Amino acid sequence: SMFRPHSTKIAGVDWDFNNPTAFVVAELGAADNVHWLYEQQWHGTELNVRCKAIAEFCKFNEVEDIYADAAGADENYTLREHLYNIGADTRLTPVPFNKYKMAGIQARRWFLENERETISPECPGLIHDSKRYRYAETQQGVKKDDVVKENDHTVDAVTAAYAVRFGDVTGND
Numbered sequence: 001s002m003f004r005p006h007s008t009k010i011a012g013v014d015w016d017f018n019n020p021t022a023f024v025v026a027e028l029g030a031a032d033n034v035h036w037l038y039e040q041q042w043h044g045t046e047l048n049v050r051c052k053a054i055a056e057f058c059k060f061n062e063v064e065d066i067y068a069d070a071a072g073a074d075e076n077y078t079l080r081e082h083l084y085n086i087g088a089d090t091r092l093t094p095v096p097f098n099k100y101k102m103a104g105i106q107a108r109r110w111f112l113e114n115e116r117e118t119i120s121p122e123c124p125g126l127i128h129d130s131k132r133y134r135y136a137e138t139q140q141g142v143k144k145d146d147v148v149k150e151n152d153h154t155v156d157a158v159t160a161a162y163a164v165r166f167g168d169v170t171g172n173d
Contacts (some may be wrong), residue, residue, distance in 0.1 A: 002037050002122065003027050009063040010165060012157035013054065013079075015072030021050050022153035024126055025063060026161065033116045034166075039123040039154055047078055055082035058090040067160040070094035095160040104163030111166070126154040 003009055008028040015021050020041040027035045040057075042050045058066065068076050076094050083090050095104075111117040119127050129152040 002120075003061055009061055010161055011054075011058065011063050011066045012159070012161035013066055013068035014153040014156040014160065015069050015075040016153060020153050021045070021075075022125065022157040023050075023054050023057075024123060024154055024157045024161075025057070025061070026158070031116070032166070033118070034111055034162075036117070036119045036123050036126055036158065038120070039125055041125055041153065047075060048082070051075070051079045051082040052086075054079060055086045055088055055090075058083065059086050059088035063088075063090050065161075065165070066090055066092045067095050067164050068092060069156065069160060070096045093164055095164055097156070097160065100163035100167065101159060103167040104159035104161075107162040107166040108159060111162070123154070126158065129153075129155045 004027065009025060010028065011023060011025040013021065013023050020043050023040045024036055025038040027037055029035055038057075040053065042053075054066070057063070066079070068079065070076070073094075076092060080092050083092065108117070119130065121127075132152070
């Protein structure tokens with residue numbers, strides 16, 4: 001396994017119907033440092049195939065929590081079934097993005113500015129999307145509309161995790 005034994009693992013999922021589904025997994029280090037160590041993206045793949053792969057990964061690697069886009073209600077229901085059937089102890093928390101996205105973006109920015117996030121080379125999509133995303137951010141500051149229109153599924157997946165897990169870091173709920 002790429003993870004340390006007995007460490008806390010969390011994951012973010014961004015469901016999409018036409019574009020990829022992104023699944024990104026972090027290990028939490030000392031002082032809640034966030035180390036993104038694994039990513040998987042699926043393009044045009046049947047839902048049960050995606051959910052089975054996520055559930056198996058979570059069981060094998062003892063992932064504690066998945067934070068998933070709440071808009072995918074059917075997807076989350078199916079993933080819960082797969083987690084249950086395989087006997088995974090992973091909790092699935094749906095994240096209403098329209099409500100929590102900015103909190104997640106702000107929390108992640110705090111982690112980045114304080115050098116509390118690292119991204120493994122095993123996460124090339126997240127590395128690419130994060131660079132593009134941060135470049136746009138420094139150009140004109142975060143404009144809500146610009147961010148929402150981006151097709152950065154890996155960034156949305158980690159933002160979901162930050163929103164719920166660390167949304168209070170910056171005093172935003």
